[in-house]
Amino acid sequence: MAQPFFVLVRPQMGENIGAAARAMWNFGLDRMRIVAPRDGWPNQKAIAMSSGAGRLLDEAVLTDDTAGALEDCSYVFATTARQRGLTKPVFSPEEAMKVAAQKIGAGEKVAVLFGPERAGLENDDIARASAIISVPVNPDFPSLNLAQCVLLTAYEWRRQTEEVVAETVEMARGDWATGLEIEKLAAHYEERLDEAGFFFPPAKADGMKINLRNLWSRMRLTRADVQMLHGVMRQMVRWKDRGT
Template sequence: MDAIQPAFILVRPQMGENIGAAARAMLNFGQNRMRIVAPRDGWPNPKASAMASGAGRVLDAAGLYDDVQGAIGDCHYVFATTARVRGLTKPVLSPEEAMAEARAMMAEGKRVGLMFGPERAGLENEDVALANAIITVPVNPEFPSLNLGQCVLLVAYELARQGMAPDAGRGLEGTDFAEAIEIEKLGDRYEAALDDAGFFFPEAKAANMRMNLRNMWSRLDLTRADVQMLHGMLRQILRRGPGAGG
């Protein structure tokens, strides 16, 4: 991913026309990094190409992924766009606030992902749990849904309005941040250990407990050194066993 461009990640988009509209919106504001997760009608999609018109180059270069984890795997920080109130504890930002954060992080060398959900109902909680923060727009509460192309347009516009010029960042230049795939593997290991220990009980609450655990990992701004340390901590705990410390 280019240092000054985020990945626009369309999760399970349903209509080719909306994918094409998203491509046009991106290119209108100088963005060309599109990733598509499990499109309902397959890929490539002739309706997307027809709708994209002069922005076909964005579709030609788009990456195709089977799942969200694969699409965000190399990202250091991911924003999820949603209009619905969620039961997940995450920073909730306006597009202006979010793109200011994105700009600062990209100036530090972080790779940023922007997730957009399918047209019918938006992102699922399981998708949002993998993100670090939420972008929400103060729309009419009686009609909160935005078309996929409109949502992409709004975020791409705000990104362009911010200027995308490198700035002083947040004093973290050169920091070796962990990628999403590294944090996912760390979460897998802790989840397996907790499963063996009988932590996910009772069974009726297990799925929600697992999702909350994933949500916790995604909120942490972990470096690669943090991830290595957390792996080492768990390895030592498992090696010594319960009560080994006396």
């Protein structure tokens, strides 16, 4: 699948390169380019930190400068948290990856620049970019770790290119209870509570029963839940009968 190139510009620590590779692969990205890594290449600390994403490092394209890493790209984003005095469109990570997906879908090659850990990208790097990605971070502490920034951007790419289910329920204990099963549970409790004199005074009994039935439906019970609640009531009745 076509995807953006993630370009690490002059990264300083092998561990951060490895963590960036791991973050990329978490979200299905594997096109890494590395510009002039401070500690040389290959880097054993990067490999150790990649934790299963070593293939990205094996296939990473190494260049001496930023221009070389971008020579085949037609649209480039630069990630930075600081104002640089350069006139460029500024996108949130979400919108940037939406634009990236559109351009890649149209056949363009897109890259995202990530700067070195200490000071980020230099103006010379950013001047080569088509647009800026700005993360809405705490203005009093805007610095992001290299791998954090890579992960955040990769996540937004995944959101734009894969269907992300907003909410699911893992059914660890079987199926949802049916309407009939809920009805039988409600009847069981109403019968036993009625015998115990719970629905008092009589004028309020109907409303109390409605509230109880509403409780069962609002709880969204599984079949295992229903069976357990039947068992709870049966045990309580047996306990009461033993005491008489």
